[in-house]
Amino acid sequence: MTSHSGPFAAIWALVRRIPAGRVMTYGQIATLLGSPRGARAVGYAMFFSDAADVPWHRVINARGEISLGGHVDRPAVQREMLAAEGVDFDANGKVDLGKYLWRPSLADVTGDP
DNA sequence: AGCCTGACTCGGA
DNA sequence: CTCCGAGCCAGGC
Numbered sequence: 001m002t003s004h005s006g007p008f009a010a011i012w013a014l015v016r017r018i019p020a021g022r023v024m025t026y027g028q029i030a031t032l033l034g035s036p037r038g039a040r041a042v043g044y045a046m047f048f049s050d051a052a053d054v055p056w057h058r059v060i061n062a063r064g065e066i067s068l069g070g071h072v073d074r075p076a077v078q079r080e081m082l083a084a085e086g087v088d089f090d091a092n093g094k095v096d097l098g099k100y101l102w103r104p105s106l107a108d109v110t111g112d113p
Numbered sequence: 114a115g116c117c118t119g120a121c122t123c124g125g126a
Numbered sequence: 127c128t129c130c131g132a133g134c135c136a137g138g139c
Contacts, residue, residue, distance in 0.1 A: 007137085035134095037135050038135050038136060039121040041121095044136075047120060056120085061122085068120050074120080075120095116139090117139090119137095121133105122132105123131105124131095124133105125130090126129085
């Protein structure tokens with residue numbers, strides 16, 4: 001499926017605005033979209049999204065870790081993609097959110113370049 | 114409508 | 127800081 005329309009369009013639009021070398025948490029995205037507890041739905045949207053259109057690998061959980069659950073190949077791929085963008089992982093395989101967490105401004109959320 | 118599952122989050126121990 | 131349990135929201139059947 002291509003990410004151009006649907007209930008997840010807002011999520012994809014926001015994820016697409018995440019600059020390289022930065023990451024965002026599911027809860028943060030959900031909060032910006034108006035659903036502070038809809039973090040799970042965000043994860044679903046990532047699964048149904050296309051990596052070519054949506055950098056889903058820049059979306060991680062609030063602990064700064066990659067959480068996928070059922071799938072096994074995705075976490076390794078996600079870690080490599082983030083590392084290729086300059087995101088460093090600690091010995092525990094976690095990302096320093098205080099350093100790499102992207103804090104979008106109002107213009108970024110509204111879609112104004 | 115109700116029920117189940119889930120790439121989550123928070124609070125407490 | 128890590129582990130456990132409970133909770134809220136959204137999607138699919």
